Amino acid sequence: MPFSKLQVAKYLGLPVVIAALGFTAFNGIFFYNEAGFSTHVRTIFGEEKVIDDVGYATKWFGRATPWKKALSVQSVLTEALEIDDNSDNDSLGATIEAFPIVFLGNVDAKVESSARFRLPGGDQFLKIAQEYRNPENFIKTALVPAIKETLQATASLMSADDFYAGARSEFAAEFENQLNDGLYLIKRKEVRGPRGHVPQQTAILQAGTEQGAFGDNSASQFITEKVVDSKGIPVRKQQQFRKYGVEVVEARITNVDPNPQYKQRMVKVQQALAELAVARQNRLKEEEEKLLVTARGEKEVEARRQETLRDQIERTTQAETEKQLAVINAEREKQRAQIEKQTAELLRDKAAITAEATKITADAEAHAREAVIKADGALQTKLDALIAINKVWAEAAAQAPVPSVMLGGSGQNGASSRQDEIGQLMSVLATKAARDLALDLKVKE
16 A cells, blocks of 8 residues: 555654754764864853863763864965955964064064964863853954064064164064063163264265264164163063963064065165175275286296296205315315325335435445445555546646746756756645545555
């Protein structure tokens, strides 16, 4: 028998209703806690608790508000915010418009930043959940104002020129430091006094001086100082969210966009810096060319010095060689002279020995002759000498001229007288010769 529509609806509707009631009851009693979330649970019995474990937990038809354990707050420029209009602004975090800040010197700018916070657990998280009820309220009323205040306090520590001159990392470090440990209390102080390096202002400056502002020669500038206690420790204003045990995981400064006027000034400064860099490069080029010319000159001077030094070394070496050769020659001549001296001494000794031998021989012969002479009284010799003497005188008497005039008696007596004279003369001479020869004419018996 075919079923009617009412019967079909009766048999099929009842399980569906039961399933729907069961599903509704299950969702009213249980919920699933995702990983990385802490859920604030409020039951119909007035119980309030925190669920940290992953999985199903009971809420007994109450309310379960999930909180991400780490909340992120990111600020971007308006253009980026318009492009990212589908951003998830729920409990995962928030993406908002960039904060405006004012540096020292009244230069305003917009800052893109990113901060991540870790929520505590247990009773501290319960206090946050009871105070702010949901993550959106906590982000908007606690985290975002703290980030804005910290950014402005950090900007009050430096000027825009300092920031763009190289203090970007210092700005980011101070932002994270103050966001985590509290804001520095600072005071603004005006410093008056002489300008120091700024010269006295005149309409015309001397060469090499700087052009300053005209008017009062006393400088006046404002500086900021950190307020310190009696121990010299900077005084800080504690972040309110830190009282609930919220920790700052990271804080970053991603971009700083100054106002258009400052950008135009930055363009001019960049042009000036570019011209300065070009001028510096030209100066360095000129200095390098100067050093190159100096190096070349020093190279030439060194080359000439080395040539001169080489010539000096060659001449010195040659002179030393000549000196050594002269010494060698002198030594050779000295040795030759010594050899000749020794040879002469040998010859002298030989001649002395020969002379001594000759003398001994002569003495022997003289002694022999003397012995002979002593033996016969040298009679034969003396006789020979006497004969030779008489012979000479006889020849002289024979050749003696006869005087032309004769004095005396008759002629016979005269001739006899001449002969007698000659005979007497010869006798005298013979006697003298015998005496000179020591000749003893007596016959020895």
